[in-house]
Amino acid sequence: MLSVGLLNPKSPDNVGSVMRAAGNYAVDAVYYTGSRYPRALASNPGVANTRRSISINIPLSSVNSLIEQASENTQIICVELAEGAISLPEYQHPENALYIFGPEDGNISQAIIDKADAVVYIPTHGCMNLAATVNVLLYDRLAKSSQSVADNQLVRKSRDRNNNLKVRCK
Numbered sequence: 001m002l003s004v005g006l007l008n009p010k011s012p013d014n015v016g017s018v019m020r021a022a023g024n025y026a027v028d029a030v031y032y033t034g035s036r037y038p039r040a041l042a043s044n045p046g047v048a049n050t051r052r053s054i055s056i057n058i059p060l061s062s063v064n065s066l067i068e069q070a071s072e073n074t075q076i077i078c079v080e081l082a083e084g085a086i087s088l089p090e091y092q093h094p095e096n097a098l099y100i101f102g103p104e105d106g107n108i109s110q111a112i113i114d115k116a117d118a119v120v121y122i123p124t125h126g127c128m129n130l131a132a133t134v135n136v137l138l139y140d141r142l143a144k145s146s147q148s149v150a151d152n153q154l155v156r157k158s159r160d161r162n163n164n165l166k167v168r169c170k
Contacts, residue, residue, distance in 0.1 A: 001074055002027050002141075004134060005066035005100040007108060008034030012041050014104060015060070017131030022058050025138035031063045034103075038062065067115055070098040075117040079137055080108045081127060085119040093141045104130050 004027055009015050015037055022030050063069060070076050075094040079101050100116070102108040113119055122128060122136055 001029075001071060001096045003029040003031065003069060003074075003098045004138075005069060005098055006030070006032040006037075006103075006130070007066065007100065007112075008032075008036055008103045008106070009130065010036040010040060010104055011130070012037065012044065014130045018134045019058065019060060021131065021135045021138055023056075025142055027058060027138070029069075030058060030060045031066055031069050032060070033063060033066060036103075066098070066100050067112060071096070074098050076100065076115060078108050078113055078116040078119045079121070079133060080113065080119055081121050082107075082113065082119050085121040088120050088122045088137065088140055091118070091120045091140075093144060097141075099134075099137060101130060101134060 002025075004018065004022060006015065006018065009018075009032055015032065019030060021027075067076060074096040075098070077094070077097050077099050079099055094117075100108060100112060120137075122133060128136070
């Protein structure tokens with residue numbers, strides 16, 4: 001089981017982009033806490049839907065506690081710029097994981113960090129956008145996995161319908 005937890009996200013654009021990443025990287029579920037995201041959706045009904053069809057079947061659920069969403073065999077991994085955290089290039093992802101991401105304008109609480117099986121950070125010069133961080137983390141997980149993804153069938157399935165490019169041998 002692979003899931004993503006968002007602590008009190010505020011931006012519908014970010015949550016929509018997280019959902020698109022969830023679809024692209026085969027996440028099973030996305031959870032969020034807090035009231036800022038639903039309040040932002042309600043106050044701005046014209047916000048663009050960045051979710052896309054790739055993630056339409058992935059549940060996006062409001063929960064009171066992200067920690068409680070982890071089953072017994074799921075490791076809780078916090079993604080945060082925290083002293084003592086493991087650099088993402090050095091981290092080996094577990095098979096079953098709940099990745100928890102802090103809010104766009106804050107950080108994960110010490111209480112949640114203390115319950116985590118691991119805390120990882122992405123070594124950048126500055127902090128990243130929430131959706132960008134989720135994308136980088138999930139790509140790293142895929143890149144380090146044994147899942148074979150290098151074939152033309154996947155390219156055809158994944159690309160936009162307007163893209164018919166082929167690399168020609170010289």
